[in-house]
Amino acid sequence: MKSTLFALPVLMAFCAASVAQTVAASARKGDRELGQYLASECVSCHQASGRQSGGVPSITGWPDEQFVAVMLSYKNKVRDNQVMQTIAARLSDEEIAALAVYFAEQNPQK
Ligand code: HEC
Numbered sequence: 001m002k003s004t005l006f007a008l009p010v011l012m013a014f015c016a017a018s019v020a021q022t023v024a025a026s027a028r029k030g031d032r033e034l035g036q037y038l039a040s041e042c043v044s045c046h047q048a049s050g051r052q053s054g055g056v057p058s059i060t061g062w063p064d065e066q067f068v069a070v071m072l073s074y075k076n077k078v079r080d081n082q083v084m085q086t087i088a089a090r091l092s093d094e095e096i097a098a099l100a101v102y103f104a105e106q107n108p109q110k
Contacts, residue, residue: 030064031094035102038095041087042103050106060106067100 047053050060073079074088
């Protein structure tokens, strides 16, 4: 009995730690549903179908790390484009990761 009572806080601490780990892992990978929600703004210019249209490049089906890198280069104003710099500046790293996961799953139509 005594040992069970002792084990309880240890067990609770362990559970809390594993929940925290799961949350951290999903933040790193990007939340697909958040990405889908945020993407509605993007697809007013970028074709959801993955087709290129009028100077706006296709952004679907990219590896997510590459997508994140490009978005950060707009956000940090390393890559030049007024429109995309403004858009990227408003997005948090978590939102960019979420968009990356969502768009990576959308297949480009060639
Ligand atoms: C007002 C129109 C517009 C909106 C809205 C928009 N974009 Fe863009 N985006 C562009 C244009 C134009 C370019 C090409 C810029 C360039 O030449 O560097 C571009 C480029 C990009 C690129 C690089 C593509 C490549 O082939 O290098 C990515 C990634 C991107 N946009 C993601 C997004 C995301 C994510 C959103 C939504 C959060 C978004 N864009 C919203 C117009 C837009």
